[in-house]
Amino acid sequence: xxxxxxxxxxxxxxxxxxxxxxxxxxxxxxxxxxxxxxxxxxxxxxxxxxxxxxxxxxxxxxxxxxxxxxxxxxxxxxxxxxxxxxxxxxxxxxxxxxxxxxxxxxxxxxxxxxxxxxxxxxxxxxxxxxxxxxxxxxxxxxxxxxxxxxxxxxxxxxxxxxxxxxxxxxxxxxxxxxxxxxxxxxxxxxxxxxxxxxxxxxxxxxxxxxxxxxxxxxxxxxxxxxxxxxxxxxxxxxxxxxxxxxxxxxxxxxxxxxxxxxxxxxxxxxxxxxxxxxxxxxxxxxxxxxxxxxxxxxxxxxxxxxxxxxxxxxxxxxxxxxxxxxxxxxxxxxxxxxxxxxxxxxxxxxxxxxxxxxxxxxxxxxxxxxxxxxxxxxxxxxxxxxxxxxxxxxxxxxxxxxxxxxxxxxxxxxxxxxxxxxxxxxxxxxxxxxxxxxxxxxxxxxxxxxxxxxxxxxxxxxxxxxxxxxxxxxxxxxxxxxxxxxxxxxxxxxxxxxxxxxxxxxxxxxxxxxxxxxxxxxxxxxxxxxxxxxxxxxxxxxxxxxxxxxxxxxxxxxxxxxxxxxxxxxxxxxxxxxxxxxxxxxxxxxxxxxxxxxxxxxxxxxxxxxxxxxxxxxxxxxxxxxxxxxxxxxxxxxxxxxxxxxxxxxxxxxxxxxxxxxxxxxxxxxxxxxxxxxxxxxxxxxxxxxxxxxxxxxxxxxxxxxxxxxxxxxxxxxxxxxxxxxxxxxxxxxxxxxxxxxxxxxxxxxxxxxxxxxxxxxxxxxxxxxxxxxxxxxxxxxxxxxxxxxxxxx
Numbered sequence: 001x002x003x004x005x006x007x008x009x010x011x012x013x014x015x016x017x018x019x020x021x022x023x024x025x026x027x028x029x030x031x032x033x034x035x036x037x038x039x040x041x042x043x044x045x046x047x048x049x050x051x052x053x054x055x056x057x058x059x060x061x062x063x064x065x066x067x068x069x070x071x072x073x074x075x076x077x078x079x080x081x082x083x084x085x086x087x088x089x090x091x092x093x094x095x096x097x098x099x100x101x102x103x104x105x106x107x108x109x110x111x112x113x114x115x116x117x118x119x120x121x122x123x124x125x126x127x128x129x130x131x132x133x134x135x136x137x138x139x140x141x142x143x144x145x146x147x148x149x150x151x152x153x154x155x156x157x158x159x160x161x162x163x164x165x166x167x168x169x170x171x172x173x174x175x176x177x178x179x180x181x182x183x184x185x186x187x188x189x190x191x192x193x194x195x196x197x198x199x200x201x202x203x204x205x206x207x208x209x210x211x212x213x214x215x216x217x218x219x220x221x222x223x224x225x226x227x228x229x230x231x232x233x234x235x236x237x238x239x240x241x242x243x244x245x246x247x248x249x250x251x252x253x254x255x256x257x258x259x260x261x262x263x264x265x266x267x268x269x270x271x272x273x274x275x276x277x278x279x280x281x282x283x284x285x286x287x288x289x290x291x292x293x294x295x296x297x298x299x300x301x302x303x304x305x306x307x308x309x310x311x312x313x314x315x316x317x318x319x320x321x322x323x324x325x326x327x328x329x330x331x332x333x334x335x336x337x338x339x340x341x342x343x344x345x346x347x348x349x350x351x352x353x354x355x356x357x358x359x360x361x362x363x364x365x366x367x368x369x370x371x372x373x374x375x376x377x378x379x380x381x382x383x384x385x386x387x388x389x390x391x392x393x394x395x396x397x398x399x400x401x402x403x404x405x406x407x408x409x410x411x412x413x414x415x416x417x418x419x420x421x422x423x424x425x426x427x428x429x430x431x432x433x434x435x436x437x438x439x440x441x442x443x444x445x446x447x448x449x450x451x452x453x454x455x456x457x458x459x460x461x462x463x464x465x466x467x468x469x470x471x472x473x474x475x476x477x478x479x480x481x482x483x484x485x486x487x488x489x490x491x492x493x494x495x496x497x498x499x500x501x502x503x504x505x506x507x508x509x510x511x512x513x514x515x516x517x518x519x520x521x522x523x524x525x526x527x528x529x530x531x532x533x534x535x536x537x538x539x540x541x542x543x544x545x546x547x548x549x550x551x552x553x554x555x556x557x558x559x560x561x562x563x564x565x566x567x568x569x570x571x572x573x574x575x576x577x578x579x580x581x582x583x584x585x586x587x588x589x590x591x592x593x594x595x596x597x598x599x600x601x602x603x604x605x606x607x608x609x610x611x612x613x614x615x616x617x618x619x620x621x622x623x624x625x626x627x628x629x630x631x632x633x634x635x636x637x638x639x640x641x642x643x644x645x646x647x648x649x650x651x652x653x654x655x656x657x658x659x660x661x662x663x664x665x666x667x668x669x670x671x672x673x674x675x676x677x678x679x680x681x682x683x684x685x686x687x688x689x690x691x692x693x694x695x696x697x698x699x700x701x702x703x704x705x706x707x708x709x710x711x712x713x714x715x716x717x718x719x720x721x722x723x724x725x726x727x728x729x730x731x732x733x734x735x736x737x738x739x740x741x742x743x744x745x746x747x748x749x750x751x752x753x754x755x756x757x758x759x760x761x762x763x764x765x766x767x768x769x770x771x772x773x774x775x776x777x778x779x780x781x782x783x784x785x786x787x788x789x790x791x792x793x794x
Contacts, residue, residue, distance in 0.1 A: 119347025162478020373519025395792025633697025
C-alpha cells in the first residue's frame with residue numbers, strides 16, 4: 001500500500017501550482033454555495049440582503065467541497081498528462097460541484113450558451129439550481145460530462161467499469177460516497193476488477209470519499225480503522241492510497257501526489273499487459289479521500305457544530321431570509337473564498353482559476369464519452385434469413401427460440417471483434433438461456449484464477465457473467481451510455497432485482513430526449529427467458545412475469561415490450577431492438593422447444609404490425625366472428641391454437657378469430673403510447689361486441705389496464721398467471737392458472753350467447769379432460785399424452 005499522510009506528504013507541487021489549484025477549488029466552492037443559496041447579487045458587489053436569497057433552499061452542501069477537490073485535481077492530471085478521462089460522480093446530490101466545475105471550464109456555457117461565463121451567466125447559473133424550470137440538485141442528464149444519475153445510490157462503480165470496457169485509452173475516475181459504499185450493488189461491483197482486461201479495456205480509478213456521515217448517521221467505512229479498511233480494499237484486489245486532512249494546502253499536495261501515484265501505477269500495469277505480455281491480474285489503485293463533511297462551510301450554527309458533522313449534509317444555514325444571524329453567516333461564508341481574487345469585475349474566472357483546466361474535449365464536461373451517441377456506430381447485423389427456421393406449415397416443427405437467436409448473436413459478436421463495441425451480459429445464465437453459440441466468437445471475460453475444468457473463460461472475452469444482476473445492469477448501462485451496444489439476458493423472475501436501476505435509466509432516456517445536445521444512444525435490451533410457464537422444474541420461487549407490468553408503468557416514449565411466439569418472430573424482434581435508439585426494449589421468449597408458426601417473411605410483417613389476425617388458425621370464413629381468441633406469448637399462443645383446434649373439431653359451426661399480439665403496447669390507445677392502436681384499428685381487430693378470450697403471458701390484469709378504455713372492454717376476459725405456482729409438469733402450470741386449452745374452450749362456451757345450452761356436452765368434455773389431467777400427472781408424473789404429443793393439424 002502507498003499511504004499519503006497530509007501532515008508528512010512531500011511537496012510534489014510548486015507554489016504556483018498550489019496557488020492555482022487552490023484558486024480553482026475555492027472558485028468551485030463559491031459557485032457551489034451560490035447555487036444552493038443565491039438568486040441575485042452573485043459577486044457580492046453589495047451587502048447580502050434577504051431578497052438575494054432563494055425563498056426555498058434546496059441542495060446538498062456536505063459532499064460538494066470534496067467533489068470540487070476531486071474535479072480540481074482531475075483537471076490537473078488530465079492537463080499535465082494529456083489524458084482522455086471521464087468521471088462518474090457517485091454521491092447522490094453533488095450537482096452543485098459538478099455544475100461548478102463545468103461552468104469554470106467553459107463546457108457548461110458551450111452546452112447552454114445563455115449561461116455565459118460572466119456575472120450575468122453566474123446569476124442565471126445560481127438561480128436555475130433546484131428552482132422551478134431550472135436544473136436538478138443532483139448530477140443529472142442535464143449536467144455536461146455526466147452519464148450517471150445521482151438520484152439513487154449504488155451504481156457508480158459498475159457504471160464506471162461499463163464505460164471502461166473496450167475503451168483502452170480512457171481513464172474512468174469514480175467518486176464513491178461513503179453512503180453509497182454501504183449499498184449492496186456497490187459492494188458487489190468492487191469485483192468488477194476481475195473482469196477488466198488491461199489490454200483492451202480502459203482503467204477505473206475508484207476514489208472512495210469518506211467524509212464521515214450520511215444524512216444523519218455515521219458512515220460505516222469512515223468509522224473503520226485504517227488497517228481494517230485497507231484489508232477490505234486489498235481483499236477486493238485494490239492497492240489503497242490515502243489522503244486525509246482538513247488543511248487545504250496539505251490536502252492539495254497530498255491529493256496531487258496521490259493522483260500522480262495512481263496514474264503512474266495504472267500506466268505501468270497497462271504497459272506490462274500490453275507490451276510485456278504480463279498475464280497476472282493487476283492490483284489497481286484506489287484513492288481513499290478523507291475530508292470533513294461540509295469542509296470550509298459554517299463551523300457552528302445556532303450553537304451547534306456543523307462542519308464535519310451530519311448537519312452539513314444539505315443546507316447548513318436554513319433560515320437565511322428570516323434570521324439576520326444566518327444571513328450574516330452566509331455572507332461571511334461566501335466572502336471567505338475571496339471571490340474578488342477568483343473573478344474579475346465582469347464575473348469572468350481569472351487566469352489562476354483556469355490554469356489547471358484542460359482544453360477542448362479533454363475537459364470533463366466536454367468529453368464525448370459522456371455523450372455516447374456522438375461515438376455510436378451502427379451495429380453490423382447480419383441478414384435474418386441466414387438463421388430463419390424453415391416453416392412449411394404452421395406448427396409442424398419445433399425449435400428452441402433463444403438457441404436460434406444465439407446463432408445470430410454469435411455472428412454479431414464475431415462481426416464486432418475488431419471494433420469491440422458489443423457485449424452480452426447476464427448473471428451466470430448464458431448457456432442456461434441457450435445462447436452458448438456466442439462462445440465460438442468470444443469467451444467469457446475473466447481475469448481471476450482458472451482451473452483445468454473451466455470452459456470458455458477468456459482474458460479478452462466480451463461475454464460478461466457475474467451472479468449480480470445489479471452489476472450486469474450497471475456494466476451494460478455504462479457501456480451503452482458511452483456509445484456501444486449490448487444485450488442483457490436474464491431469468492424472467494429475477495430481473496426484478498434491477499427494477500429501481502431500470503427506473504433511473506428510463507428517466508435518463510426520457511430527459512435526454514428533451515436535450516438536443518444529447519445524441520441518441522443504443523437501446524437497453526433485455527432478453528427475459530426461463531420464463532414463468534417453463535419454470536415448472538424450479539418451482540414457485542422462479543415464477544414471476546411481473547417485470548413487464550413494471551416497465552409499462554414507465555414513460556411510454558421510452559419503453560417497448562415484445563412477446564414473440566416463436567423462433568422467427570424472436571429473430572425479427574431482436575433485430576429491431578438491436579437497431580433501435582433511446583429505448584428500453586423488453587423481449588420475453590422461451591428457451592424450451594416451441595412450435596414454429598410463421599415463416600421469416602411472415603414473422604417480419606407480423607412483428608412490424610405488432611398484432612394481427614392469424615387467418616389460417618381461425619374459422620371466420622369471411623364473416624364476423626362469434627368469438628375472438630387472442631394471445632400474447634409463446635405458451636399462451638400454443639394454448640390458444642390448441643383451443644382453436646378443439647373448437648374447430650367440437651363446434652365446427654362456430655366462427656372463431658385468432659389474434660396474436662407481439663407488441664403489447666399495441667393494446668394502448670394511440671394517444672397513450674406511440675405504438676398504440678387507434679380505436680378504429682382496435683375495434684376492427686377485436687370487435688366491439690364479441691367475447692374476447694385473451695391468453696396472456698403475465699398477470700391478466702395488465703391487459704385490462706391497457707384496454708380498459710376500449711369500447712369492447714366489457715367483453716374482454718383475460719387468462720394469465722395468477723400467482724399460482726409450484727414444481728409440477730409444464731401443462732399443469734397452465735391448468736393451475738386456468739389458462740389451459742380446455743379452460744379457454746369453456747370460456748368461449750360460457751360467453752358466446754346461446755352456446756352454453758347448445759354446447760353443454762362439449763363443455764363437460766373439457767371439464768372432464770381437466771379432471772383426467774389431475775389424476776394422470778399424480779400417477780405418471782408427466783402430462784397427458786394428448787397434450788405432450790399435441791401438434792397443430794390445421
